[in-house]
Amino acid sequence: MDTEKSLSPSAEVDILEPTETRRMRVNVGPSHPAMHGVIQIVVEVEGETIVYSDTNFGYLHRGFEKECENHTYQLCIPYTDRLNYVSPLINNEGFCLAVEKFFGVDVPERCKYIRTMLSELSRISDHQTCIGAAAMELGAFTPFLYLMKGRELIYRILEEVTGHRLTINYMRPGGLAADLPEGFFEHLRDILPVIREVTSETDKLLTKNRIFIDRTRNVGAISKEDALSFSYSGPCLRACGMAYDVRKAFPYSAYDRVDFEVPVGSTGDTLDRYLVRMAEMEQSVRIIEQCMRQIPDGPVSVNDPRVILPPKQEVYHTIEGLVNHFKLVYEGIRPPKGEVYQMVEGGNGELGYYIVSDGTGRPYRVRVRPPCFMIVSSMDFMIKGAMMADIVPVFGSLNMIAGEMER
Amino acid sequence: MWIDLLIVTCKVLFMFLFVLGIAGILTWVERKQSAVLQDRIGANRASIFGVRMIGLFHPIADALKLFTKEDFVPLHGHRVLFVLSPALAIVPALMTFAVIPFGDNVHVLGREVSLRVSDINAGVVLVFAIASLSVYGITLAGWASDNRYSLLGALRGAAQMFSYEVVLGLSVIGILLVYGTLDLNEIVRAQGGYWLGFIPRWGVFVQPVGFLLYFTAAFAETKRMPFDLPEGESEIVAGYFTEYSGMKYAAFLFSEFCEMVLVAGLSATLFFGGWQLPVDVARGLALPLVGVVHISGLWVPLLQLLTFCLKVVIFLWLLMQIRWTLPRFRYDQVMSLCWKVLLPLVLLNIAVTAVAVLAVKG
Numbered sequence: 163m164d165t166e167k168s169l170s171p172s173a174e175v176d177i178l179e180p181t182e183t184r185r186m187r188v189n190v191g192p193s194h195p196a197m198h199g200v201i202q203i204v205v206e207v208e209g210e211t212i213v214y215s216d217t218n219f220g221y222l223h224r225g226f227e228k229e230c231e232n233h234t235y236q237l238c239i240p241y242t243d244r245l246n247y248v249s250p251l252i253n254n255e256g257f258c259l260a261v262e263k264f265f266g267v268d269v270p271e272r273c274k275y276i277r278t279m280l281s282e283l284s285r286i287s288d289h290q291t292c293i294g295a296a297a298m299e300l301g302a303f304t305p306f307l308y309l310m311k312g313r314e315l316i317y318r319i320l321e322e323v324t325g326h327r328l329t330i331n332y333m334r335p336g337g338l339a340a341d342l343p344e345g346f347f348e349h350l351r352d353i354l355p356v357i358r359e360v361t362s363e364t365d366k367l368l369t370k371n372r373i374f375i376d377r378t379r380n381v382g383a384i385s386k387e388d389a390l391s392f393s394y395s396g397p398c399l400r401a402c403g404m405a406y407d408v409r410k411a412f413p414y415s416a417y418d419r420v421d422f423e424v425p426v427g428s429t430g431d432t433l434d435r436y437l438v439r440m441a442e443m444e445q446s447v448r449i450i451e452q453c454m455r456q457i458p459d460g461p462v463s464v465n466d467p468r469v470i471l472p473p474k475q476e477v478y479h480t481i482e483g484l485v486n487h488f489k490l491v492y493e494g495i496r497p498p499k500g501e502v503y504q505m506v507e508g509g510n511g512e513l514g515y516y517i518v519s520d521g522t523g524r525p526y527r528v529r530v531r532p533p534c535f536m537i538v539s540s541m542d543f544m545i546k547g548a549m550m551a552d553i554v555p556v557f558g559s560l561n562m563i564a565g566e567m568e569r
Numbered sequence: 570m571w572i573d574l575l576i577v578t579c580k581v582l583f584m585f586l587f588v589l590g591i592a593g594i595l596t597w598v599e600r601k602q603s604a605v606l607q608d609r610i611g612a613n614r615a616s617i618f619g620v621r622m623i624g625l626f627h628p629i630a631d632a633l634k635l636f637t638k639e640d641f642v643p644l645h646g647h648r649v650l651f652v653l654s655p656a657l658a659i660v661p662a663l664m665t666f667a668v669i670p671f672g673d674n675v676h677v678l679g680r681e682v683s684l685r686v687s688d689i690n691a692g693v694v695l696v697f698a699i700a701s702l703s704v705y706g707i708t709l710a711g712w713a714s715d716n717r718y719s720l721l722g723a724l725r726g727a728a729q730m731f732s733y734e735v736v737l738g739l740s741v742i743g744i745l746l747v748y749g750t751l752d753l754n755e756i757v758r759a760q761g762g763y764w765l766g767f768i769p770r771w772g773v774f775v776q777p778v779g780f781l782l783y784f785t786a787a788f789a790e791t792k793r794m795p796f797d798l799p800e801g802e803s804e805i806v807a808g809y810f811t812e813y814s815g816m817k818y819a820a821f822l823f824s825e826f827c828e829m830v831l832v833a834g835l836s837a838t839l840f841f842g843g844w845q846l847p848v849d850v851a852r853g854l855a856l857p858l859v860g861v862v863h864i865s866g867l868w869v870p871l872l873q874l875l876t877f878c879l880k881v882v883i884f885l886w887l888l889m890q891i892r893w894t895l896p897r898f899r900y901d902q903v904m905s906l907c908w909k910v911l912l913p914l915v916l917l918n919i920a921v922t923a924v925a926v927l928a929v930k931g
Contacts, residue, residue: 186717186720187717188717188718188721194806195802195803195806196803196804207721209724210721210725210900210901297896298803299803299804300896300897301794301795301797301802301803301895301896301897302894302895302896303603303607303893304603304606304607304893304894307607307608307609308607308608311608367894368896371895371896373795373895373896373897373898373902374896376898376899376902377896377897377898377899377902549899549900549901550721550804550805550900551798551801551804551897551899551900552899553804554803554804
């Protein structure tokens with residue numbers, strides 16, 4: 163046999179004849195430090211070069227969509243927190259907007275501004291987590307902790323508003339669970355400069371760092387056409403040079419009344435994705451500042467007995483209020499028959515909710531369009547021919563959130 | 570005869586404790602310094618009867634933990650090599666200290682004693698010869714583990730260390746040309762005195778490029794960030810020591826810290842005057858406010874020892890600071906940095922130094 167011949171020490175062996183080699187198959191994940199325990203990439207490498215890869219996910223599928231069919235609309239909201247758990251308020255907002263679309267109700271101005279502000283805070287925390295984690299996986303541990311310092315401040319202020327840090331369950335169809343607490347704006351005014359500061363610290367440590375740029379430039383690049391064919395959205399699509407942002411294209415809440423830019427990249431590589439996210443954090447801070455100036459006084463929930471619980475005063479003292487409360491809690495809000503699709507700009511891109519209502523208190527079907535799913539689907543395409551070490555920055559820059567991707 | 574034996578034993582013990590002690594404390598320093606860098610408090614939980622000692626008990630706690638861990642050997646791994654390779658990694662790292670001087674010769678018990686373990690007059694060659702053996706520890710560890718991540722780490726480690734050894738060896742040629750000796754103590758002695766009365770005659774001022782090249786290559790040899798590709802956490806899990814546990818794992822960790830001490834010690838010796846004080850001891854120690862203090866007897870070697878330690882500590886601080894600031898290179902980038910950037914520079918440095926030495930010395 164060939165192998166025997168090449169192994170035998172006889173003098174006749176032609177040393178110029180190439181040795182028989184085999185590709186090495188490496189299981190990257192699910193228990194691998196960069197794979198967060200929720201994704202597996204089977205790669206075949208020749209040396210360090212990836213010749214074949216197969217991305218498998220589904221480790222965190224929790225049946226969100228099916229679960230919604232057995233819950234009233236209000237009871238679905240806590241589940242939406244657990245989709246993209248790094249920016250749960252945006253998920254809340256998307257679901258509430260979709261349900262409001264059924265009724266055609268328009269929430270009060272103050273509610274719109276609060277939603278916008280909190281969504282942008284969530285977006286900042288989302289981008290901070292993504293950049294920090296990606297940098298950490300590249301070995302730069304320090305920027306990660308700087309960014310976590312900033313995220314901690316955001317979590318604290320969200321805790322003040324909603325009572326929770328992660329699973330906030332704050333928005334309701336037709337309004338909010340509660341108004342902003344006292345001293346919110348002073349606190350917000352205090353933390354915005356700190357957020358800017360950690361961003362600029364990160365900028366100094368990474369954007370001007372030759373090693374970081376070498377590790378990310380032209381790594382995992384994807385063209386605009388390919389990105390669109392993979393149904394990209396969000397920062398990853400904008401990094402390819404396509405200025406599509408749901409907040410600009412289909413404004414919701416108060417986005418049509420604030421001035422902000424949509425940063426775009428050019429090459430669609432890992433560095434561009436990083437730069438787009440960095441620029442978006444600054445834009446989010448700008449939006450928050452404008453909202454703080456523009457926000458009016460007034461109620462935070464719409465006065466519509468069909469969607470929002472009546473005030474406790476009415477529940478305890480009038481029979482209509484009590485019945486209304488009972489029906490809304492027991493049967494849930496009952497949107498008219500039909501279907502809606504509502505998208506919001508999530509931390510990773512277009513987060514869409516498609517809800518079919520059969521007129522009862524529970525949705526007939528809920529379908530989520532998770533931005534991650536499409537983006538992570540292109541993982542194999544992006545890392546083909548790259549090196550083993552490139553998996554980490556590419557994967558980190560896609561910001562996979564398994565809760566959202568696998569629902 | 571027995572006095573000689575006693576002296577040598579003392580020196581060996583001192584060097585051993587010095588290196589292992591610093592390496593042990595380095596595990597604490599690494600935690601605390603990174604904490605300072607990252608706005609954290611750092612490890613401070615380990616306590617003995619409620620005394621916390623700003624976390625200084627953590628190295629002890631670590632050692633206890635690692636000693637009591639299961640000693641795991643992979644089922645299909647090569648048992649002998651698997652057990653042997655941590656030793657292969659740590660022994661060269663410790664052995665190289667034999668020729669590093671930590672003071673000038675002293676007169677003790679009626680004989681002249683040099684303050685280093687072994688008086689080998691080709692010290693530089695010995696250091697690099699032994700240091701290059703540490704690649705076996707890594708490569709065999711990765712191969713014997715029967716783990717694909719380990720194998721990738723071992724390959725990376727072997728390639729990286731072989732490549733950077735070339736640059737490392739060549740980068741000190743300049744210094745050797747300038748001082749014309751391979752004896753580390755002679756090199757240190759030649760770095761005494763001043764130019765223009767205030768610039769110490771340190772090697773770094775004669776060989777600035779040589780120092781930078783040496784430092785980069787030596788950093789790569791320590792396999793620490795940004796050159797920690799053989800370990801490559803979050804890429805290849807933990808690289809060549811993925812399968813190691815307990816004290817075997819600690820041996821790899823320790824060899825890394827010992828190598829750091831070695832790099833710091835060699836940097837100080839070759840380029841920063843080793844045990845030479847930045848002030849002239851012969852004329853007395855000029856202290857501000859106190860005036861000139863004349864020192865003699867055993868104070869001189871003691872001061873030299875402290876000077877050497879201080880220089881080592883400063884370099885260790887620098888190594889730590891770099892490690893916690895930079896991200897990791899990629900495998901091909903490390904290789905091209907070595908062969909395309911550092912190697913031409915180091916050859917150029919040798920050529921320029923050779924011509925300059927020839928011109929000056931005739």
